[in-house]
Amino acid sequence: MAARLNVLLISNLFPTPVDPIRGVFTCQLAKRLKAICDVTVVCPLPWFPSWARGKMFEKWAEFSRVPGLYEWQGFTVHSPKYPMIPRMSEAAHAALMFPSLYRTVKRLHRLRRFDVVNTHWLYPDGVAAAWCAQLLGLPxxxxxxxxxxxxxxxxxxxxxxxxxxxxxxxxxxxVSEALRQFLVEQGFGDKPIDVIPNGVDAELFRPRDKAECARQLGIVSRGKTVVFVGQLLEVKGIIYLIEAVERLVAGGKDVFVYMVGEGSGRPVYEAEVARRGLSGRIQFVGNRPHSEIAVWMGAGDVFCLPSIREGFPNVVLEALFSGRPVVASRVGGIPEMVNTNNGYLVESGNAAALADALGEALEKTWDANAILATVSHLSWERAGQHYLLSLEAAMKKRGGNP
Structure with missing residues (x-):
């Protein structure tokens, strides 16, 4: 029987005691990989004084409170820190990350040799990890x-x-064909690129009764309800959702929106909602545990993600696994998930088109199980097996034996 692969997984996107919803999808993949190979997680994070104050420094200061070693859902996570200055040291992040990352990886490699390194996030993680792998002779x-x-x-x-x-x-x-095509356009057409979509926790995200979900959340199950889940940032296109709701209400639609998530733009969007007289229609509920997101999905009639730019957003998959139709921007990998059988796609930045699509989606009668069937093949088990094949292929290319 072949020995299990010993995989080093490096990513700054992994849950921490300070931010338990950070990188939850990396954690889900790591858990699946752990079922079929040995996995060590290293989560390099920037260090910035914890006493720093002000909106600009707040998120960076949080990283300094993450322990250098902590337990998370069956993993002993190693979190080396590196110095940084927000914005000013952007070009040097990989160089700043490398020394502490290399010391950590080298020490762990001496304790038990790794077979292969897999890094999630190209910069600075991928760049610094590439140097580590080269020095240690690892694929x-x-x-x-x-x-x-x-x-x-x-x-x-x-x-x-x-x-x-x-x-x-x-x-x-x-994680998407759109990203593969992007890299090809950037000059990497001669390099094999594996497309491995993320999966979803199908036990957690499943069709649920809307009224029961509202009861669990302690909210009133109102008329037509739209749910947004994501960071409250400009790139998520939230202003277009606000304008779309204003258009729907002006047209006589009885619609309500729950905004699940946090971000630096929250005060701006709350002020905009108030200015437009929509405070009774749009409610901001902040960050919620990942397990609770499934209930919020169930409490809505439609999920909306009006982003300006995306990769392969798992929240879209989670909404579809929850049996909810999706109205989203035609960007990134979203068109690989959303089609006429499970939602509507619109051009990003077009509030009028977004309002029309939301209106149609809210009026249409949907079959939750039929929506689920459009994406049910995308599981973490499938993703894990595909990653294992990619890792084994990398070892063979390097000259090792998987």
Missing amino acids: HVVTALGCDANLFMTQGHKRFQIERAIRKAEGVTV
Whole structure:
């Protein structure tokens, strides 16, 4: 019987005691991989003084409170810290991350040799991990998730570093066909790129009764309800959702929206909602535990994600697994999930089109199980097996034996 692969998984996107919903999808993949190989998780994070104050520094200061070693859902997570100055040290993040990351990886490698490294997030993680893998003679598979490719590759100070990391890697994976095509357009057409969509926890995200979900959440089950889940940032297109709701209400629609998530833009959007007289229609509920997101999905009639830019957003899959139709922007990997059988796609930044699509979706009678059937093949088990094949292929390319 072949020995289990010993995999080093590196990503800053992993849950922490300070931010338990950070990188939940990386954690879900790691758990699936752990069922079929041995997995060690290293979560490198920036260090910034915890006493720093002000909106600009608040999120960075939180990282300093994450322990260097902590337990999380069956994993002993190693979290080396590296110095950084928000915005100013952006071009040097990989170089700043490398020393502490390398010390940690080298120490763990001496305790028990790794077979392969898989890094999720191209910059700075993928770049710094590429240097570590090269020094230790390990095959490296780098995984692109979204804006780490389609945004960072447009930024000159990051592009060169990312290009070199991808070129050096024995394997490249992406979470959507759209991201694969993007990398091909960026000059990587000669490099094999595996498309491995994320999965969903099907036990958690499933069709639920709307009234029962509202009862569990302690909210009034009102008329037609739209749910948004995500960070309250400009890139999520929230202003267009607000304007779309204003249009629907002006047209006589009895519609309500729950905004689940946090972000630096929340005060701006709350003020905009109040200015438009929509405070009774749009409610901000903040960050919620991942397990509760499934209940929020069930409490809505339609899920909406009006983003300007996306990778392969798992919240869309989770909504579809919950049997809820999706109205979303035609960006990134979203068109690979949403079609006429389970929702509507609109051009990003078009509030009028968004309002029309929401209106149609809210009026249409949907079959929750039929919606689920459109994506039920996308499981974490399937993703885990595909990653294992990619990791084994990288080892063979390097000359090792999986």
